[in-house]
Amino acid sequence: MPLAPWQAAMITPAEDFDGAPFLRKEFQLAEGHGGVAWATLRATAFGVYEALINGVPVGEDVLSPGWSSYEWRLRYRSYDVTSLLGPTTVIGVSLGNGWYRGRLAWHGMSNLYGDKLGFFGQLDIEFEDGFVQSVASDSSWQSGPSGTTFNDLYDGQTIDARRNQPGWAEPGFDAGSWAGVRALEFDAGRLAEPVGPPVVRTGVVNPVKVFTSPSGKTLVDFGQNLVGWLRFTVQGEAGQSITVRHAEVLEDGELGVRPLRSAKATDTFILSGGEDFFEPTKTFHGFRYAEISGWPGTLTEDSLEAVVVHSDLERTGTFECSNELVNKLHRNIVWGLRGNFLDLPTDCPQRDERLGWTGDIAVFAPTAAFLYDVKGFLQDWLLDLAAEQKAADGLVPITVPDALKYCPQPPEFPKLESSALWSEASVWVPWALWEAYGDTTVLENQYESMASHTRRVEGLLSDTGLWDTGFQFGDWLDPDAEPDKPWDAKADTGVVATTCMFRTAYITAQTARLLGRQADAEYFEQLAARVQASFLEHYVSGDGTIHSDCTTVYALAIAFGILPSRAHVDFAGERLAELVRKNDYRVSTGFAGTPFITHALTDTGHADEAYRLLLEEGCPSWLYPVTMGATTVWERWDSVLPDGTINPGEMTSFNHYALGAVADWMHKTVGGIKPLAPGYAKVLIAPVPGQGIDWAKTSLKTPHGTIRVEWRLDDGAFHLEATVPEGVEADVVLPDGEPRTFQGGTHSFDHRIVAANLNNQGSR
Structure with a gap:
């Protein structure tokens, strides 16, 4: 139904009420127009809100409207509330600081976007005769205190049940002592409908163990590192406090809180004396363990539960194989995605950071798009990226939304420019979504952002044609770097940046051609060719050795296609495999090389090394x-070091999804499902078996239907069963290298493998 024009004002409570006010509006339904045909509430906030109609939550979402680039995009959500209305109706709103006013980043700063909470909402009610009654946020609303006396995403929430006001969002409540509200300046042109899904409670995890630490603390182990909060019902003396501290790991049997840095991650609950239900929905924590003090009586596994919270995403891809450690790794990757896809793709969900780092999602997007339907989720985030980029004259920031632009940096910190791999998210993420879903909308929406980034980096190239000047993160967190020097990688930053630029120019050219921008396509193709020529001239020696001669530079050169001939590729593949063997199959790559090294090995006929790299313990x-x-x-x-102590580095998160990008190789190579056309309109089924895994099962729900691949090795016989949707063509490649094609349905294939050739099945 068409909604009425906006009549709402952004209102803020006359008093702050400890940063967690209630807002309330009671009204009568218009008479003489018949029954209610439909009713829609649209709502947003400076901060986070929970909305109720007559005491009933209007939706399942929490932490709405989430975190967007508030300066340009403030998202609102719409709710069908037809069934909740009565002759007398109350709109109730609970506000919290959220990302808008709460602490962000590691600088200790709050109020980055504003120092006043606000609510902006409108309820439109259409009656049977077509009359529309609109009730909007305005100066007639009331404000009052809630039970929450403190709330912050990093530090936690304090709830005093003695301050609860039962029925505050229901008709007849006595709000005579409540305060008023006042209007805030607000440009409604910033309002944006969300493209992605809301944040919701997605499940619960029960404790697996309650135990006492060496120092006598009561600890609860949930058996799974998750993101969310605890909830419980409890009864004790009025004024008694229960304190809950959260952490991901234990150290020496105690809660390991040092990796949280300054984040307190602590919730406090003050009892009323009656039966109290507590659920701190104005914060979230990344944790497996909780330390609980002040619990009345005996705390047991049945006393409480952990609520898992993240964006409401549909699971689309699955993977399972004969190696249980690999299965566990895959489950860990899924849990890492869930914990960090909370309204935006964050780096980590627990310490004083939780930012939308662009480098992490730049490399993880293909994995994410296989495991879940992230189309809307990432498209929404990309709109923020484009807004931040446009405001920064084409510079793609390292975090989106870019809270860091408001935070002071130490004098010795380099002035950030476009950063290879990180800023590449503007190009690589839209392309990953195009490949996964086959919808050009994301390319159309993001094209100006993609082209703007590519042109900006072109202007940063040195006279040699290389991207070898300015600060770069490079192969961040190379495992050979010192804990306090994460930038100190083996891979030359110019080599990393220049290969990234080549890939970016190539993708931008392909995008331009898809969208019919032929002049742009030719321009970016020529740019890619110039970057490739400079790379070959300055970084590749006569025998094929790439400058800095380490695994990451070969992996990127192969995976990004910057090497011009089969001879170059073969040399790089052999050298890469040699370096992997010399390192005893231990990982030697950081953020840049890790997502691509197994692909590069397999694509150059070194599946054995790729498998051994994956299976190394x-x-x-x-x-x-x-x-x-x-x-x-x-x-x-x-x-965690082998002796069980926590890594001494300042950055030590136990929930970072970026290194889990290896799952893309697991899905495509071990599982055997690759798109041959965007959105899997045509698919390649080509599992590459290797020692250590005897069978694998993989499935993917695509826009055309579900693809399933199962294979097993049995005494040298390779058996494959594949199912593809009707209308989808599949090219099947067995270990003998011979392609077969079929259309739709389920098909079985058998092939006998010569044992000596089992691990030479990487070259296609």
């Missing part, structure tokens, strides 16, 4: 954290 490796009990992907390969 010594540190550093993907499976080392699994053997150490990890339930999500770590930021550092050795976030």
